[in-house]
Amino acid sequence: MSDPIERTIEAFSRLPGIGPKTAARLTYFLLRAPNDVALDLADALKALKEEIHYCRRCFNVAQGELCSICADPGRDQHTICVVEEPLDIVAIERTGAYRGLYHVLHGAINPLANVGPEDLRINELVERVQKEEVREVILATNPNMEGEATAMYIARLLEPLGVRITRLAHGLPIGGDLEYADQQTLAQALEGRRPIS
């Protein structure tokens, strides 16, 4: 294992979506590439692990103690949007429609992958709701079975704390055609209809 080539291949193949073939291809590419390609990568990886950590409040990626959102006093401090991954924050931020805070769980309850509530930042969320002046928790986990299980689990934990708990709506995509919507989505959109005001 002391052979640097072997070590690099082994290291690459531990990444998601990369098999031994791709790992070998990447390794030999870096071997032949100008020095700065490989060294820039090494530096970036080092900085990634040394400079970036998780916000101690919401577990979003952060360069300081707090992430840029938690550190922003202009954000609505009474609303927490619960997401599975930091990437979900990026997606919601792009909408510009949300001005509150976040809480990143770093996954969802998934018995098949052996991920239970104790592996997620759920206790930290409960603590935040108890300590901070939170009025609403928006559960924005994915609309699949794992996401639903997680949302339901958190909802039951938070219920006794007397906070408003909401779930993202399921429904029709904007710019779509009704006749092309699949039945389940359409049925849920009908169920979740609301008055025009």
Place this chain on the structure above:
Amino acid sequence: MYLQHISLKNFRNYLRLELDLPQGVTVVQGRNAQGKTNLLEAIAYLATGKSLRALTERELVHWLAFEQEPIPYAEVAGDVLRDGIVTRLRIVLTQQGGRGSGSGLRKVVMINGVRQRAIDLLGILPIVLFLPEDISLVSGPPSARRKYLNLLLCQIDREYCSHLDAYTKVVTRRNAQLRSFQGKRPDPTLLAFWNDALVEHGTYIIHRRQEIIARLDELVREQHRILTAGHGRLRVEYRPSLTLIPPSTQVPKAQLALALAKEPVAYTPPPILPPHKIRKRFQETLNTLQREEIEAGATLVGPHRDEMAFLLDGRDVRTFGSRGQQRTVALAVKLAEVQLIEEALGTSPLLLLDDVMSELDEERRARVLHVVRQVPQAILTTTDWDVFDADFLAHAYCLQVNEGILTEKTPDTP
């Protein structure tokens, strides 16, 4: 409703096929391994989005496609006419990453040129398919009967199909969750979530199975009576894994004795439990089974363990019936299915019979042909023209298949 046109590309042993189909009866004759069953399978695939025979969809792609097409693919398309409106169904399987790559196939379902989910195909082209191996519906393991029920219910109720899909997912996840509790104190909130999910989807499945089997019971008995000229009384019974009626409220002893008598005076089928009662029973049962389930690391009760029994004069045809009796029951079930789909969808299904005639005696053939003439469209395959009489063939569209090529039968061909 009928299938006007079917088009195959690289499907099984058909490289290219464009076939206009008439209303009424079509008979396809061919020697073994020429493509008779493959044609019926293609139609069934278009109707349900699933192959009823292949283990992997890769089997469906002609082997030459992997060698000769720039991007290996297989395609089945068909035009269904109902009430003057044509619906075009199409399923395309494409090799991912082009030729020679080992990766899987991508399946795209299109309805009238728009991408849809496979589940959206259900009910557009309802079919009843009868293959010689369908005798396993009676003689095979319980899973064969569950598969049968699921396919039938999916065709007439898409909601059943989505509940079934969700239920199957819940069972695997719940089993993993149960295993994760072994040697630990189970998390009551988590357990509650998986129990609720299991009960929600399971209740719908059980409720629909109750209803459909109650109706099948009546229709199959009638078909069986006609097929056997009244020899023996057939009953179809639902045997759910969840005890729907607790033992304390079951039939009292006196009535039980009556039921054991040779000719039951008046058989009353079990009542159909409303969903809220099923839900309650299911929840209660899960609560009492909790420890056992965690120990087993498996979901021990629910529709995934259901059974259905065929009783001929009170005796289970699966264990006590002769091969001939089993075949007759399977045939009665299939004929009843035609009626059931008519009732549920308001249109007769396309009847697909694969080499069924050769195994039947004269009377049963006549009965099958009677039903075949009644449905708007039927496609029959045979190795031998002789199983049909000349008058029947004179009114049918006759085709011959040879190594994946269909030709019209001409009067002078033997």
